[in-house]
Amino acid sequence: MARGSRPRIEPVPDAPAATVDLGADRALVIGDYHAGIEAGLRYERGVELPSDGPARRQRLLELLRNEHAARLVVLGDLGHRIGSVDGAEREELDSLYKAVVENFGARITVAPGNHDGGLEGLWGDLEGVDILPQAGGLLGDADRGETVGVCHGHTWPAPELLSAEVICMAHEHPTVKLTDSVGGYRTEKAWLRGRLDRDIMAAGVDADPDTITWGDPELVVVPSFNDRSGGTWVNVESEGFLSPFLPEALVDADCYLLDGTRLGAYNSV
Template sequence: MARPPRLVEPMAGEPAATVDLGNETALLIADYHAGIEEGLRYERGVELPSNAEHRRQRLLALLSETNADRLVVLGDLGHYIGETEGVEREELDALYEAVVVNRGIEMTIAPGNHDGELAELFGDRDGVTILPASGGLLGEPPATLGVVHGHTWPNPELLSATTICMGHEHPQVKLEDSVGGYRVEQAWLRGRVDPAAMMEKDDSEPPGDAGDPPELVVFPAFNDRSGGTWVNVDGQGFLAPFLPAGIPDAECYLLDGTRLGPFRDV
């Protein structure tokens, strides 16, 4: 029997989505990259004023608009890959205070490749759940939600979910005009997974029932300073080890909901 559909509803004009988990509503985002300005200064010599307050207020506004009970971060909550300190730690501390302490909204984090020291900062704090790097399941069967960052192979158990949500790619599309100009916009990717392509070669047969495979939703980055993968440009390789093979027929959508069709044809 096919699984019932799981509603992952992107918010119009925002790199965020809501999910009904049955007993609570969750707001999902990916790639917050707290402290990115400090990182860009050291990594590339780029000087940008901090956008920490704007990022936090933007997220708080979305939490209020959706009346969310839980914030789910699909990895890369922080930006610096090593120890979390300095302005990044200050931004993360302020975010925790605003979301969990002041508003009573719990956080679930599927850690990403930039979150190596996150467990030391948040692991023992009330209201925060940190999942394994291979992801985890939220909600109750038969309509569970799989969440993972995407920088490693996902736990095969995620293939039993109705929908899998991930970050890491920061998907973008390059849109050209008739005179050679172009613009780049953030995008969503959504498509049914190829279960075999989602597993490491040494894994056994994918788990699950005889129903349809789960949908995979690749989130745009919440942080608009973090760059991304141009999914419709030849030579722009995907970052996740299971993409694009894991969603061969994925369709591309802009933040405003415009459907562009199969990402390979955009």
């Protein structure tokens, strides 16, 4: 297969979102939307917060509009509850579908995450929605060798994703802990971008590393779109990663803030 130009995943400045051209479509890529999280926090932790659903939706619509995107790609955890979708979460997802598909006219592609167990029953038959398998899928132009693998990252990706030039995942909610000279600290959302180890990835998907179609993909881990969903401090060793293939499969990876600041290797920030 002839290789084309590597698809460019371009982070949107100062936003937890990126753009990518997928053939005829320009797509906006986000992860970890966590619709209905406030109801979940009330049930899980006894935390009472007013819903930020309308503001989340408006922020997303502004990004779609400003980036001239015809498709929204969600890298999993579109909803928050694990299992059935009801109550406030269902209301927010219904409003999101109406706003993005019916009113704005964009398609939605979802690579399901561990919080999306009820999504197929809610959105599976809706016009304008494509729900990928749990292990993700390929988007783009395979004939030209210009493909992007998309998955949530809570499981090993489907073997075909390893043929892509770029793999985008979420799940980690990557953040960095930045400490000042007097011991104070702040946390900020971050991007991770780096290369993957072929042998580790092939073994994880039960494939032969010598015969697997290997695109030498760049891994892009996107920050959480939801501001209330917490995160993994990727530069704190004791935190640990959530994905089954991280950090072992990362040959190297740099960390970037939302404003584009490159902090260098994530494990030495």
